[in-house]
Amino acid sequence: MNPALQALITIAIGVGGCVLYFWLSNIVLDKVLFPARGPQAGRNINRANLIRPWLFLLPALVALGLYLAYPVFATLWLSLHREVGTTREFVGFANYSQMMGEGKFWESIRNNMLWLVVVPAAATAFGLLAAQLTDRLRWGNFAKSMIFMPMAISFVGASVIWKLIYDARPAGQDQIGILNAIYIALGGSEPQQWLQIPFWNNFFLMAVLVWIQAGFAMVILSAALRAIPEETIEAAILDGAGPFQIFFKIKVPQIMSTIVVVWTTITITVLKVFDIVLAMTNGQWETQVLANYMYDKFFRAFDVGVGSAAAMVIMLLVSPILVWNVYNARKEMR
Amino acid sequence: MDNIAGKKSGLSWAVQLSTLALVVLWVLPTFGLFVSSFRTGDQISSTGWWRALTTQEQQMSPIRIAGEEVERDGAFVIDGNLFSSGGAEISAWGTSSREPTAYEPGTTATLEDGMTLVVQPDGRFVLTSPVTTEGMRLPRVFATASTPPEFTLQNYGNVLFNPLAGQSIGQAFLNTLTVAIPSTIIPILIAAFAAYALAWMEFPGRALLVAGVVGLLVVPLQLALIPLLQLHNAIGIGKSYLGIWLAHTGFGMPLAIYLLRNYMVGLPRDIIENARVDGATEFQIFIKIILPLSFPALASFAIFQFLWTWNDLLVALVFLGTSNEQQVLTANLVNLLGSRGGDWEILATSAFVSIAVPLVVFFALQRFLVRGLLAGSVK
Numbered sequence: 001m002n003p004a005l006q007a008l009i010t011i012a013i014g015v016g017g018c019v020l021y022f023w024l025s026n027i028v029l030d031k032v033l034f035p036a037r038g039p040q041a042g043r044n045i046n047r048a049n050l051i052r053p054w055l056f057l058l059p060a061l062v063a064l065g066l067y068l069a070y071p072v073f074a075t076l077w078l079s080l081h082r083e084v085g086t087t088r089e090f091v092g093f094a095n096y097s098q099m100m101g102e103g104k105f106w107e108s109i110r111n112n113m114l115w116l117v118v119v120p121a122a123a124t125a126f127g128l129l130a131a132q133l134t135d136r137l138r139w140g141n142f143a144k145s146m147i148f149m150p151m152a153i154s155f156v157g158a159s160v161i162w163k164l165i166y167d168a169r170p171a172g173q174d175q176i177g178i179l180n181a182i183y184i185a186l187g188g189s190e191p192q193q194w195l196q197i198p199f200w201n202n203f204f205l206m207a208v209l210v211w212i213q214a215g216f217a218m219v220i221l222s223a224a225l226r227a228i229p230e231e232t233i234e235a236a237i238l239d240g241a242g243p244f245q246i247f248f249k250i251k252v253p254q255i256m257s258t259i260v261v262v263w264t265t266i267t268i269t270v271l272k273v274f275d276i277v278l279a280m281t282n283g284q285w286e287t288q289v290l291a292n293y294m295y296d297k298f299f300r301a302f303d304v305g306v307g308s309a310a311a312m313v314i315m316l317l318v319s320p321i322l323v324w325n326v327y328n329a330r331k332e333m334r
Numbered sequence: 335m336d337n338i339a340g341k342k343s344g345l346s347w348a349v350q351l352s353t354l355a356l357v358v359l360w361v362l363p364t365f366g367l368f369v370s371s372f373r374t375g376d377q378i379s380s381t382g383w384w385r386a387l388t389t390q391e392q393q394m395s396p397i398r399i400a401g402e403e404v405e406r407d408g409a410f411v412i413d414g415n416l417f418s419s420g421g422a423e424i425s426a427w428g429t430s431s432r433e434p435t436a437y438e439p440g441t442t443a444t445l446e447d448g449m450t451l452v453v454q455p456d457g458r459f460v461l462t463s464p465v466t467t468e469g470m471r472l473p474r475v476f477a478t479a480s481t482p483p484e485f486t487l488q489n490y491g492n493v494l495f496n497p498l499a500g501q502s503i504g505q506a507f508l509n510t511l512t513v514a515i516p517s518t519i520i521p522i523l524i525a526a527f528a529a530y531a532l533a534w535m536e537f538p539g540r541a542l543l544v545a546g547v548v549g550l551l552v553v554p555l556q557l558a559l560i561p562l563l564q565l566h567n568a569i570g571i572g573k574s575y576l577g578i579w580l581a582h583t584g585f586g587m588p589l590a591i592y593l594l595r596n597y598m599v600g601l602p603r604d605i606i607e608n609a610r611v612d613g614a615t616e617f618q619i620f621i622k623i624i625l626p627l628s629f630p631a632l633a634s635f636a637i638f639q640f641l642w643t644w645n646d647l648l649v650a651l652v653f654l655g656t657s658n659e660q661q662v663l664t665a666n667l668v669n670l671l672g673s674r675g676g677d678w679e680i681l682a683t684s685a686f687v688s689i690a691v692p693l694v695v696f697f698a699l700q701r702f703l704v705r706g707l708l709a710g711s712v713k
Binding site: 004006007010011014015018019022023026030049050052053054056057059060061063064066067068069070071072074075078126129130133134137140143145146147148149150151152153154155156157159160161162163164165167169174175176177178181211214215216219220223243268271272274275278279280291294295298299304307308311312314315318321322325326329330333 | 345349350352353356357360361362363364366367370378379380381382383384385508511512515516519520521523524525527528530531532535537540541543544545546547548549550551552553554555556557558559560561562565575576579580581583584585587588591615616617620641644645646647648651652664667668671678681682684685688689692693695696697700703704707708
C-alpha cells in the first residue's frame with residue numbers, strides 16, 4: 001500500500017478511534033454500568049464519576065507507560081544481562097565494567113562533561129544578551145525572530161550549515177569555509193581542519209548547539225525580563241545606578257529562577273545530543289559523546305548489554321534534574 | 335529609562351550595533367548555505383559564497399576556439415563569442431597557460447602559422463588564418479574576466495527529481511511528510527482528554543500522575559530505543575511507518591499532556607462549573623467548551639510536535655528502514671554527508687529542501703511557538 005494512503009488511513013483510524021473510544025466508553029459508563037436512574041441513581045452518579053477520570057486517562061497512560069516508563073526498566077534489565085546463544089543470562093555489572101574498561105567511554109564522559117558546562121552556559125549567556133539588547137529596540141522583534149530561527153532547523157541541517165563554515169581547502173586555494181577565510185585573512189598560515197583538532201574540535205561542535213539553543217533561552221528570558229516590575233528599575237535609576245549595574249544587580253537577580261529553568265532545559269538537551277556528533281564527526285578525532293557511543297554499541301557493534309549500560313548512564317545523569325522537576329511540580333500543586 | 339541621565343545616544347548606538355552584530359552572526363551560517371544552494375558545483379568549490387554576491391574577476395577555464403570557417407578576402411575567418419551567455423567582461427587574455435594575461439582586449443595577437451586573433455571585451459573573437467584551419471588544432475583562449483553574480487535553480491531540479499545513489503530527495507521529502515503528519519495529529523486528542531482529567535477532575539492520585547508526567551518529560555529517548563524496537567519486532571511492526579507513528583505518539587505524550595494541562599488549568603473555573611450545574615456531562619464539557627478554548631495550546635503543541643518529528647533523526651534511524659520508500663530527509667542528509675561530503679551543491683540544496691518546511695512553519699506560526707515555549711518550560 002502507498003505509504004501516503006496508509007498515513008491518511010492511520011490518521012482517520014487514530015483520530016476516529018480516539019473519538020469513538022471516548023464517546024462509547026462514556027456512554028457505557030453512564031447508560032449501562034451505572035445508569036443515573038432507579039433507586040440507586042445518586043450512588044451510581046458518584047460511582048461513574050469515580051471511574052470517569054480513568055477513562056479519560058487510559059489511552060495516554062498506556063502510551064506513557066509502554067513507550068517511556070516500561071523502557072526505563074527494560075533497559076535496566078538489559079544492561080544487567082548478556083546474550084548467550086538464544087537466551088539472556090544475568091551477568092550482574094559485567095556490562096558496566098566492560099564499558100568502563102573502554103577508552104571511548106571515558107572520552108565520551110569527558111566530552112559530555114565539557115558539553116554540559118559550556119553549552120548551557122554559552123546558550124544562556126547569549127540568550128540573556130539577546131533578550132536584553134532587543135528589549136527596547138524598535139526592530140527588536142525582527143532581531144529576535146532571526147536569532148530564534150535556528151530552533152526550527154534540524155540538528156542534521158545545522159550540521160551541514162556549520163560544516164560549510166568549517167570547510168578547509170588546501171593552502172593556496174581560495175577558502176570556501178568562512179572560518180578559514182577569516183583565519184587566513186587575519187594572517188593565519190595554513191588553513192585548519194577545524195573538526196580534526198582533538199579537544200578543540202569539541203568546541204566547534206558545541207557552537208552548533210549553542211547557535212540552536214540561544215534562541216530558546218532568549219525567548220524565555222525575554223518574557224521574564226518584561227515581567228520585572230518597573231518600579232524596581234526606576235528606583236535604581238533614581239539612586240544613580242548605571243545601565244550595567246541595573247542589569248547585573250537589579251534585573252538578573254530577579255529572573256534568576258527563570259535562568260535556572262533555561263539552564264536545566266538546555267542541560268537535558270545536551271545530554272541527549274546525538275545528531276550533531278553523528279553528522280559532523282561520528283565520534284572521530286576524540287569527539288565521542290555518550291548518546292552517540294550508545295548508538296554505536298547498539299547498532300554498529302550490536303552489543304545490547306553495553307549499549308543499555310551506556311543508556312543507563314545517561315539516565316543517571318538526567319535523574320537529578322528529573323527529581324528536582326518533580327519536586328518543584330509537587331510543590332506547585334499544593 | 336533611556337532618556338535619563340542624558341546618556342541616550344552613546345549607549346543606544348552601542349545597543350543597536352551589538353544587536354546587529356548578534357543578528358548577523360546568527361543569520362550568516364544559514365544564509366551562506368542558502369546562497370551556496372543556488373551556485374554551481376564549480377562556483378562553490380572555487381570561491382567562497384560571500385564572493386558570489388558581487389561582480390568578481392577571475393581567470394576562467396580555457397576555452398577552445400570553435401566555429402564555422404568563412405573565406406573572406408583570401409583569408410579564412412572564424413568569428414564567434416567565447417561565452418554562451420552575456421554579462422562577463424574580459425580584462426585580459428592570452429593563448430598560453432604560461433601567459434594567460436598577455437593581451438589587452440581589442441588588441442590583435444599574432445599566432446603560429448600566420449594566424450591572428452582578436453578578442454573583444456565582451457568575448458567576441460575573430461580568428462584570421464592565411465590557410466584553411468580545417469583539421470588544425472585551434473588555439474585556446476585563457477581569459478581573465480569579471481563575471482556578474484550568477485545563480486541557478488539547476489541544483490534544486492537535480493536534487494528533487496534525479497535519484498542520487500538510488501534515493502531521490504523528492505521521495506525522502508514525501509516520506510518525511512508521511513512520518514510527521516500522523517505523528518503530529520494522533521497524540522493531540524489522546525493528550526487533550528488526559529490533560530482535561532488532570533486539570534479539572536478530582537480523583538485520588540491526580541497529583542502523583544502530574545508529577546509522573548513531569549518526570550517522564552525528561553526521560554532520555556535513548557532508553558526507549560532497544561526495548562521498544564524489540565517489542566515492535568515481536569508484534570511485527572518493526573521498521574514500519576505504523577511503528578514510527580506509535581513511537582512518536584508515545585514520545586510526544588508527556589510534553590503534550592504537560593502543555594495542555596498547564597493551559598487548561600488556567601481556563602476560568604466559572605465556565606466549567608456553570609456548565610456542570612446546567613447538567614452537561616464531562617464529555618460534553620470537554621468537547622464543547624474545553625477543546626475550542628484550548629486552541630492556542632493545541633496549536634502550540636502541534637507545531638512543536640511537527641518540528642520535532644520532521645527534524646528527528648534518531649527515532650527514524652531506529653524505527654524506520656533505510657529503503658527508498660522509508661528513508662526520511664534527515665537520514666538521507668546524514669548519508670549524503672558521508673558519501674558526498676565534498677559535493678556542496680548537492681549537500682547545500684538537500685539541506686535546504688529539508689529545512690524549508692520547518693522554516694515556513696516557524697515564520698508563519700512563530701506566535702504559537704513562543705507561547706508554547708513559555709508554557710512548556712518547567713517552572
